[in-house]
Amino acid sequence: MALVGKLEAEVEIKAAAFVVYNIFKTQLHVLPNISSDIVQKVELQEGDWGTLGSVKNWDYTLDGKQLSIKEKVEVVDDDNKSITFSILDGAILEHYKSFKATIxxxxxEEGSLVKWTMDYEKLSEEIPHPHSYIxxxxxxxKDVEAHHLNPNTTVTNIL
Structure with missing residues (x-):
């Protein structure tokens, strides 16, 4: 069994592509308001929101556990509305030698298609694939979509 792996998943949503992309590019700090059961905090550590090389700290809940990570923006491709984040520190690196997530x-025609790709290297064969992260x-x-479609929320509130 290989230690290096890749998981991909996609979901069609009714929210416009630019809304989702802009939240993940420049507005991650609003996620605790949008997805509070999952994300408790996203703070800028280095750089500027939406810029290559920026570093952010996240507090989040996964499988009922409170966890933290530090991530760095590795790739920003505005033409393809794609961003790659690499994990620098946090609980996930207790199981994976490297971990990158790309949205x-x-x-x-109506809404957008959101694709997540997670590239990783497990520390050992016994470590499961990161299905819970995807x-x-x-x-x-989905929480971003629900927030965007809420009649009491406007695009300007989240951008």
Whole structure:
């Protein structure tokens, strides 16, 4: 069994691609308001929101456990509405030697298609594939969609 792996998952949502992309690019700090059961805090550590090389600290809940990570923006591709984050520190690195997550948002006729890709290297064969992390990412996207579609929320409130 290989230690290096990749998981991909996608979800179609009714929120516009630019809304989702802009939240993940420049507005991660609003996630605790949008997805409070998953994300408790996102703070900018280095750089500026939405810039290559920026570093952020996250507090989040996964499988009922309070966890933290530090992530760095590795790639920002505005043309393809794609961002790659690499994990620098946190509980996830107790199981994985390296971990990167990429979100890509594609316009659809109505709404958008959000694709998450997670590239990782496990520390040992016994470590499970990170299905719970890709599920967490998809659930955050669904919360963004629900927040955006709420009639009491406008795009300007979240951008």
């Amino acid at each position: 890509q948002v594609t316009d659809k 599920d967490l990412a998809l659930n955050i996207v």
